[in-house]
Amino acid sequence: MVAAGPQITKAFESCHMAAVLIECQAAAMSEDKISTNEAIDAALHLDGDPQNVKQFYADWATQYNQDVNAAEYSGPVIAAKLLNQHLDEKEVRILDAGCGTGLVGLELKAMDYSHIDGFDLSPEMAELATASGAYQQVTGNIDMMCAAEDFPQREYDALLSIGVFTLGHLPPQALEVLVQLVRHNGLLVISTRSHYFAQTGYQQCVDTLLGSGQLSQLQVIWDAPYNHDGDAHYWVFKKLLG
Numbered sequence: 001m002v003a004a005g006p007q008i009t010k011a012f013e014s015c016h017m018a019a020v021l022i023e024c025q026a027a028a029m030s031e032d033k034i035s036t037n038e039a040i041d042a043a044l045h046l047d048g049d050p051q052n053v054k055q056f057y058a059d060w061a062t063q064y065n066q067d068v069n070a071a072e073y074s075g076p077v078i079a080a081k082l083l084n085q086h087l088d089e090k091e092v093r094i095l096d097a098g099c100g101t102g103l104v105g106l107e108l109k110a111m112d113y114s115h116i117d118g119f120d121l122s123p124e125m126a127e128l129a130t131a132s133g134a135y136q137q138v139t140g141n142i143d144m145m146c147a148a149e150d151f152p153q154r155e156y157d158a159l160l161s162i163g164v165f166t167l168g169h170l171p172p173q174a175l176e177v178l179v180q181l182v183r184h185n186g187l188l189v190i191s192t193r194s195h196y197f198a199q200t201g202y203q204q205c206v207d208t209l210l211g212s213g214q215l216s217q218l219q220v221i222w223d224a225p226y227n228h229d230g231d232a233h234y235w236v237f238k239k240l241l242g
Contacts, residue, residue, distance in 0.1 A: 034167070034195065034229065034230075035071070035227075035229040035230075036071075036228075036229060037067055037070065037071050037229070039060055039063065039064075039067050040067060040068070040071060040227075040229065042056070043056065043060070043166075043168060043169075044166060044167045044168050045167070045168055046167075046168030046169065047168065048168055048169060048170065048171075050121060050143050050145075053121060053122075053168075053169060054121050054122055054141075057100075057120075057121065057122035057124065057125050058122055058123075058124045061101065061122060061124035061125050061127075061128060062124075062128075064100065064101055064125070064128075065101055065103070065128075068103070068227070071227040071228055071229060072227050072228045073103070073163075073226070073227045074225045074226060074227065075162045075163050075191050075226050075227070075232060076103040076104040076106070076107045076162055076163075077107055078191075078221075078224060078225065078234060079104060079107075079160050079162045079189050079191060079234060080104060080107035080108050080110075080111060080160075081107075082189055082219070082221070082234055082236060083108075083158055083160060083187065083189045083236075084111050086187055086189075086218060086219075086236055087157075087158065087187070090111075090112050090113055090114070091115065092113070092115065092157035092158055093115045093117070093155065093156050093157045093158075094108060094113060094115060094116045094117070094156060094157065094158045094159070094160070095116075095117050095118070095119075095151070095156040095158070095159045095160075095181060095182075096108075096116060096117070096118035096119075096129075096135070096159075096160050096161075096162075097118075097119060097144060097147065097159055097160065097161040097164065097178055097181070098119070098120055098121070098144060098161050098162070098163065098164035099118030099119060099120050099125070099126065099129045099135070099138060100120055100122075100125050100128075100129065100163065101125050101128040101129055101132070102118065102128060102129030102130075102131075102132035102134050102135065102138070104160055104162050105118060105129060105132060105134030105135050106132055106134045108134065109133075109134040114136075115136060116134060116135050116136060117135060117136055117137045117138070117139075117156075118135050118137075118138040118139070119138065119139040119140070119142040119147065119150070119151070120138070120139075120140055120142065121140075121141070121142060121143055121144065122140060123140030123141050124140075125140070126138045126139060126140030126141075127140065144161075144164065144170055144174050144177060144178070145170060145173075145174055145177055146177075147177055147178070147181060148177050148180040148181060151181050152181075153180045153181060153242075154180070154181070154182065154183045154184065154186075154242055155181065155182075155183060156181055156182050156183060156186060157182075157183060157186050157187070158182070158186055158187040158188070158189070159178055159181055159182050159186070159187070159188045159189070160188075160189045160190075161174075161178060161188075161189075161190050161191070162189070162190075162191045163191060164191075165190060165191065165192040165193070165196055165202065166192075166193045166196050167193065167195060167196050167199065171200065171201075172192075172200050172201055172202035172204075172205040172206075173205055175188075175190065175202075175205050175206070175209065176205065176209065178190075179209065179214060179215065179237075179239060179242075180242070182239045183239070184239060184240070184241070184242060185238060185239065185240075186238070186239045187218075187236065187237070187238055187239075188215075188235075188236070188237040188238075188239065189234065189235070189236050190234070190235045190237070191226070191232045191233070191234050191235075192232060192233050192235070193226065193230065193231075193232050194223060194226075194230060194231050194232060194233060195230065197233055206235070209237075212241075213240055213241055214239065214240060214241045214242070215237045215238065215239060215240060216237065216238045216240055217235070217236070217237055218236040218237060218238055219234075219235070219236040220233060220234070220235050220236070221233065221234040
């Protein structure tokens, strides 16, 4: 494992410590109803513990696409179009981090991208992503906070993480881990639900990465469509160091 940059705190050198921070972030969540869909609302009230999140998605996997389609989930479409606007060629290696059932991969495949890998915490969701036919390889049982230990660093030309930076799932410092998976001058496209952005230190994490020269921010789309329960912000970064 290549050493992280100096601005990445020692707490995030350990997946165990990261899990503790996930729990701290999740503990501060409101109990207010967020979504009109029962399953989506339950997902937004998870406690952030990876084992509990994994079990929740194991139970939800077969119904997931139906539920998010009914909620008019537009995140994958917007993110894929956004990445496409910033890429000059199709023969690039793309990683879908937290790929779920493969909705982002399907959008990219429709745009003629073919070198797409994915990973997800849930093996059941990863199995469905594999079945979509959009990916070269999909790996399940990957905790995003530990992903740099499981994937070659600085290998991918572009990375997307859509629908992952949301309440009850993981802390904003996961962005520091994802940066390690992209090559020099590679791109990252990230979505953050608006309520997640408001209730976490995501902007502070971004500012740290920008200030240290690891990333440059190419574009942010504020308050864009996500689903019928609310909006999201979409971020495009370029990796500068490493």
